[in-house]
Amino acid sequence: xxxxxxxxxxxxxxxxxxxxxxxxxxxxxxxxxxxxxxxxxxxxxxxxxxxxxxxxxxxxxxxxxxxxxxxxxxxxxxxxxxxxxxxxxxxxxxxxxxxxxxxxxxxxxxxxxxxxxxxxxxxxxxxxxxxxxxxxxxxxxxxxxxxxxxxxxxxxxxxxxxxxxxxxxxxxxxxxxxxxxxxxxxxxxxxxxxxxxxxxxxxxxxxxxxxxxxxxxxxxxxxxxxxxxxxxxxxxxxxxxxxxxxxxxxxxxxxxxxxxxxxxxxxxxxxxxxxxxxxxxxxxxxxxxxxxxxxxxxxxxxxxxxxxxxxxxxxxxxxxxxxxxxxxxxxxxxxxxxxxxxxxxxxxxxxxxxxxxxxxxxxxxxxxxxxxxxxxxxxxxxxxxxxxxxxxxxxxxxxxxxxxxxxxxxxxxxxxxxxxxxxxxxxxxxxxxxxxxxxxxxxxxxxxxxxxxxxxxxxxxxxxxxxxxxxxxxxxxxxxxxxxxxxxxxxxxxxxxxxxxxxxxxxxxxxxxxxxxxxxxxxxxxxxxxxxxxxxxxxxxxxxxxxxxxxxxxxxxxxxxxxxxxxxxxxxxxxxxxxxxxxxxxxxxxxxxxxxxxxxxxxxxxxx
Numbered sequence: 242x243x244x245x246x247x248x249x250x251x252x253x254x255x256x257x258x259x260x261x262x263x264x265x266x267x268x269x270x271x272x273x274x275x276x277x278x279x280x281x282x283x284x285x286x287x288x289x290x291x292x293x294x295x296x297x298x299x300x301x302x303x304x305x306x307x308x309x310x311x312x313x314x315x316x317x318x319x320x321x322x323x324x325x326x327x328x329x330x331x332x333x334x335x336x337x338x339x340x341x342x343x344x345x346x347x348x349x350x351x352x353x354x355x356x357x358x359x360x361x362x363x364x365x366x367x368x369x370x371x372x373x374x375x376x377x378x379x380x381x382x383x384x385x386x387x388x389x390x391x392x393x394x395x396x397x398x399x400x401x402x403x404x405x406x407x408x409x410x411x412x413x414x415x416x417x418x419x420x421x422x423x424x425x426x427x428x429x430x431x432x433x434x435x436x437x438x439x440x441x442x443x444x445x446x447x448x449x450x451x452x453x454x455x456x457x458x459x460x461x462x463x464x465x466x467x468x469x470x471x472x473x474x475x476x477x478x479x480x481x482x483x484x485x486x487x488x489x490x491x492x493x494x495x496x497x498x499x500x501x502x503x504x505x506x507x508x509x510x511x512x513x514x515x516x517x518x519x520x521x522x523x524x525x526x527x528x529x530x531x532x533x534x535x536x537x538x539x540x541x542x543x544x545x546x547x548x549x550x551x552x553x554x555x556x557x558x559x560x561x562x563x564x565x566x567x568x569x570x571x572x573x574x575x576x577x578x579x580x581x582x583x584x585x586x587x588x589x590x591x592x593x594x595x596x597x598x599x600x601x602x603x604x605x606x607x608x609x610x611x612x613x614x615x616x617x618x619x620x621x622x623x624x625x626x627x628x629x630x631x632x633x634x635x636x637x638x639x640x641x642x643x644x645x646x647x648x649x650x651x652x653x654x655x656x657x658x659x660x661x662x663x664x665x666x667x668x669x670x671x672x673x674x675x676x677x678x679x680x681x682x683x684x685x686x687x688x689x690x691x692x693x694x695x696x697x698x699x700x701x702x703x704x705x706x707x708x709x710x711x712x713x714x715x716x717x718x719x720x721x722x723x724x725x726x727x728x729x730x731x732x733x734x735x736x737x738x739x740x741x742x743x744x745x746x747x748x749x750x751x752x753x754x755x756x757x758x759x760x761x762x763x764x765x766x767x768x769x770x771x772x773x774x775x776x777x778x779x780x781x782x783x784x785x786x787x788x789x790x791x792x793x794x795x796x797x798x799x800x801x802x803x804x805x806x807x808x809x810x811x812x813x814x815x816x817x818x819x820x821x822x823x824x825x826x827x828x829x830x831x832x833x834x835x836x837x838x839x840x841x842x843x844x845x846x847x848x849x
Contacts, residue, residue, distance in 0.1 A: 242271075242272050242275055244599075244603045245268055245271065245272075245593075245603075246268060246272070248594075248595070248599070249268070249593050249594050249595045249599070250264045250265055250268050250593075250594070251264040251591055251592070251594050255594070256591060256594070257590075259588075259590055260590050260591050260592070263581070263584060263590055263592045264591070264592045264593070264594075266577070266592075267577055267581060267592045267593070270570055270573055270574045270577060271574065273566060273569075273570040274566075274570045274571060274574050276566060277563060277566035277567050277570055277571065278611075280559065280562070280563040280566070281455065281563065282614075284455065284458040284459055284462060284464075284563075285454065285455070285458045285618055286458075287458055287461035287462060288454075288457045288458050288461050289457055289458075289460040289461035289508075289509070290457065290511065291413060291460075291508065291509070291510050291511070292510075292511075292512065294412075294413060295409050295412045295413055295510060295512070296412075298412045298413065298415040299408065299409075299412045301412065301414075301415035306335070306336055306337040307337065307391035307392055307411060307414070308337050308339075308388055308389070308390045308391045308392075309335060309337060309338040309339070309390060309391070309392050309393070309394060309407055309411060309473075310338075310339055310341060310380075310383060310390035310392075310393045310394070311330055311333075311338055311339070311340045311341065311393075311394045311395075311396065311402070311407065312341050312343055312376055312379060312380075312393055312394070312395050312396070313326055313327075313330070313340065313341065313342045313343065313360075313396050313397075313398055314343045314345070314372045314375050314376060314395070314396075314397065314398060315342060315343065315344055315345065315346065315351075315398035316344075316345045316346050316368075316398075317346050318398040318399060320350075320354065322398060322399050322518065323342070323351065323354065323398055324354065324358075324815075324818065325401050325818045325821075325822055326396065326398060326399065326400060326401050326402075327340070327342070327354065327355070327358035327360055328358065328401075328815045328818040328819050328822075328823075329401035329402045329403070329818070329819060329822055329823045330358070330360065330396075330402055331358050331359055331360075331815070331819075332404050332819045332823050333402060333404060333406065333407050333408075334404045334405055334407075334408055335407035335408045335411070338394075338407055339361065339388075339390075340358075340359065340360040340361065341360065341361045341362075341363050341379060341383075342355050342360050342361070342362050342363065343363050343364075343375045343376065343378075343379050344362060344363065344364050345364070345365070345368050345371075345375050347364045358815075363379050363382075365378040365379075370487040371490070372469075372492065373484075373485040373486065373487045373492035374487060376393075376395065376484075376485055377484040377485050377487075380393060380476070380479065380484065381484070384476075384480070389476070390476050391475075391476055391477075392411055392414060392473055392474065392475055392476060393473065393474050393476055393479070394406070394407055394410065394472070394473040395469065395470060395471075395472050395473070395474070396470050396471065396515065397469065397470035397517060399517045399518035400426070400470045400471060400515045400516070400517035400518075401429075401515060401516055401517065401818075401822040401823060402514065402515050402823070403513065403514050403515060403516070403822075403823050403824065403825055404823050404824075404825075405514065405825065406424070406471075406514040406515055407473070409424075409510065409512060409514055410422045410424060410472075410473040410510060410514065411473060413508060413510060414473075414475060416506075418504065418505065418506050419475065419505070419506050419508055420474065420475050420478040420500040420503075420505025420506060420507060421467050421472060421473070421474045421475070421478075421496070421497065421500055421505070421506075421507040421508075422472065422473045422474075422507075422508055422509075422510055423456070423465060423466070423467050423468055423471070423472045423507060423508070423509050423510070424471045424472065424509075424510050424511075424512060424514045424515060425452035425453070425456065425471070425511055425512075425513065425514075426448065426452060426468060426470060426471055426515070426517060427452075427513050427515070427516040427517070427827055427828050427829060428446055428448075428516065428517055428518065428519035428828065428829055429516045429517070429518070429821070429822060429828040429829070430518055430519055430521065430734075431446070431519065431829075432446050432447060432519040432520060432526060433520065433521070433522065433523040433526045433728060433731065434447065434526075434627070434630065434631055434634070434728050435830075436521075436731075436732060436734065437523075437727065437728045437729075437730060437731055437732050438627075438724070438727060438728060438841075438842075439838075439841040439842055440627075440837075440838045440841050440842075441829075441830065441841075442830055442837060442841065443830055443833065443834040443835075443836075443837025443838040443840070443841055444624070444627060444830055444833050444834070444837075444838060445622055445829060445830045445831060445832060445833065446519060446829055446830075447631045449622055449829075449831075450619055450622045450623065452511070453511070453619070453622070454618060454619050454622075456509045456511065457509060457511050459509070459560070460508055460509040462556055462560075463506065463554075463556055464556050464557060464559070464560040465497075465507045465508055465509040466493070466494055466497045466507060466560070467493040467494065467496050467497045467507055468493055468494075469491075469492075469493035470515070470517065471514065471515040471517075472493070474496070474500075475505065478500055478503065478505045481503055481505075482499045482500060482503055486499050486544075488539065488540075488543055488544050489536045489537075489539040489540050489543075489544065490532055490535055490536040490539065491532070491533055491535075491536025491537060491539075491540070492536075494536065494537065494540060494564070495536075495540050495544060495545075498540070498544075498545055498553070498557060498561070501554065501557055502552045502553070513825065513826065513827040513828075516822055516828050521664055521734055522664070522668075522731065523634070523670050523673060523728065523729060523731055524670065524673070526634075526635070527634065527635045527638050527673070528638075530635045530638070530639055531635065531638040531639055531641075531642040532642075533568075534568040534639045534642040534643050534646065535642040535643075535645060535646045536646075537564050537565060537568055537646070538565070538568065538569075538642070538643055538645070538646020538647045539646050540561070541561065541565050541646075541647070542646060542647055542650075543650075545561060547559075547561035547562040547565060548562075568639065568643050569643045569647075571632060572632060572635070572636040572637075572639040572640050572643075573636075573640050573643075575629065575632045575633050575636045576633075576636050576637065576640060578714075578718070579633075579680050579684075579718055579722070581593075581714070582684065582687065582711055582714050582715040582718060583680075583683055583684065583687055585687075585711050586684075586687030586688065586690055586691075586711075586715070587683075587687055587690065591707070593707070593710070594707065595707060595710060596707060597707070597709050597710060600710055612625065619832075620831070620832045621832035621833045621834075622832055622833060623833075624833050626720060626721055626724060627724075627833075629721045630721055630724050630725050630728060633677075633721060633722075633725050634673075634725055634728055634729075637676065664731075664733060664734035665733050665734070666733055667730065667731065667732060667733055668730075668731045669729065669730050669731070670729045670730075670731060671729075673729050674726050674729035674730075677722050677725050677726050677729070678726060680718075680722055681719065681722040681723065681726065684715055684718055684719055684722065685719065687715065688712075688715060743758055743759065743760060744758070744759050744785075744786060745757070745758060745759075746758075746759050746769070746783050746784055746785055746786075747783070747784040748769065748772065748781060748782070748783050748784075748793070748805075749781050749782045749783075749784075749790075750775055750779050750780070750781035750795070751779075751781065753774075755771075755772040756771070756772075757769040757770065757771045757772045757783075757802065758770050758771045758802075759783075759785070760802075762785075762817070762820075762821065763807075763817075763821075764807070764809070764814055764817050764818060764821070765806065765807050765809075766796070766804065766805065766806055766807055767783065767793070767804075767805045767807060768799065768802065768803075768804055768805070769783075769802045769803055769805060770799070770801040770802030770803075771801075771802060772802060772803070775795045775798075775803055776795065777795055777796065777797055777798065778794065778795060779794070779795045780792070780793070780794055780795075781793055781795075783805065783807070785817070785820070786820075787816060787819070787820050788809075788813055788816040788817055788820060789813065789816070791807050791808070791809045791813050791817075792807070792808040792809070793805045793806065793807055793808065794806045794808065
């Protein structure tokens with residue numbers, strides 16, 4: 242950055258005032274981004290692993306296990322989403338837990354569903370303060386009961402607990418200073434970027450770096466954060482701070498700070514103890530991230546300013562500053578990186594005055610060091626172009642949310658991330674694609690302008706040796722924009738939920754018996770291989786471990802086997818849901834795999 246600031250920013254002696262203004266604007270945002278990434282690097286120098294601590298303290302309570310309430314907050318989720326969460330809650334292996342469904346949609350049919358799963362259905366007369374208010378309302382009622390909870394576990398409506406979720410999380414409350422235990426969020430379905438680019442099996446979801454690396458690092462520094470779902474909180478600590486805070490739409494992050502200011506620690510247990518539904522639609526994906534940004538800005542503006550608040554420890558101050566910088570610099574930087582080359586092609590404005598030799602000497606080693614270290618630390622989670630695409634797709638909504646949170650007092654409305662719905666058709670998100678298509682067209686036209694206009698050619702010649710840098714920058718932007726536009730074409734999603742897992746099963750059709758490999762399993766379908774001779778429409782059964790004999794119909798033949806339609810009873814359906822989602826497994830890809838991505842793209846081309 243010293244090189245950038247002292248040698249590459251246009252000066253008034255050699256450039257016009259417009260070049261100077263844009264040059265300093267760009268380098269200012271770039272410098273703030275580097276401060277943010279440097280803080281992240283500082284955090285990553287340490288790491289806390291609490292597996293052994295949880296193992297040692299599984300029975301710290303002796304013969305009197307603490308009372309646990311499990312709150313499942315819901316508003317408008319459909320039955321398909323809720324039933325798998327309830328089936329998972331029903332299978333918890335902790336002896337003293339009560340399950341409550343907090344229904345802000347006040348749906349009568351859900352009360353009957355809860356009764357079937359042994360859960361309690363609770364509503365309230367209003368929807369004040371959204372999810373935080375929903376939890377506070379039920380907790381206040383429960384504190385009046387004789388069996389009031391000692392701890393409260395929180396799940397979003399689409400998150401399924403593994404059998405050992407409660408038992409492992411409560412083990413870490415052996416230390417009375419622990420106010421909250423957060424566990425990671427894993428997703429059994431691909432997010433829109435993974436799905437629409439055919440890379441779900443070879444590229445991790447966008448949140449993996451945070452949950453696998455940043456949260457354990459933050460825990461080591463004493464600044465782990467609550468992320469809402471998949472967490473457990475000490476009730477006495479909640480009472481002391483007056484319940485879940487409601488001053489922000491991201492009450493979870495604010496809860497961490499409020500607990501910390503009262504002497505209670507938030508710690509992180511990096512074990513796959515729950516799994517949930519990632520946003521399936523691109524719109525929902527962007528809305529969710531915009532809400533996270535808005536909530537952080539509300540905290541910084543209205544509650545805890547990291548620069549002036551006297552209630553923050555030094556490391557909490559650094560944590561808040563890091564989060565605020567991430568939201569306010571990363572995404573505006575992504576947008577301005579698209580604009581800068583266009584300023585040159587159309588108006589001859591140069592924002593970076595650097596020769597190819599300078600870039601090779603200063604920038605390329607820095608860029609290589611970043612990629613090498615981040616991928617060494619993360620085990621291959623950071624891929625340059627795809628990382629840029631994931632940031633660009635939500636850059637404008639997040640930038641707008643940051644401005645709204647910082648400069649508009651509020652209160653701001655809580656926008657629920659939609660779950661479920663019909664995802665069986667290809668949908669082109671034209672409103673989201675339009676700005677990227679415009680940028681793409683303007684960038685292509687900018688490359689052609691010097692060939693069509695003498696004035697444009699004169700502007701281009703100002704860059705000298707730097708033209709090669711601008712040309713590379715422009716082509717890189719075209720690549721990122723092209724892939725971002727592909728993400729805006731949403732592919733159909735069918736047969737939710739499902740998991741690719743291999744197990745042996747016995748299939749019976751008439752008098753015939755076959756041993757077959759189950760490659761893919763859902764609540765209403767399966768894909769099997771290793772058998773032949775069946776006809777479409779034939780009826781039979783498949784024997785699944787932990788489920789039993791399930792009635793099936795042969796739906797269609799595949800290259801190596803068959804697609805089966807499952808016809809489970811209601812009990813078998815619940816058993817399949819538990820089989821799919823409550824085992825101690827980590828769903829999704831664990832690291833980036835370029836050959837795997839290439840195979841996915843090739844399979845897509847072959848299918849077409």
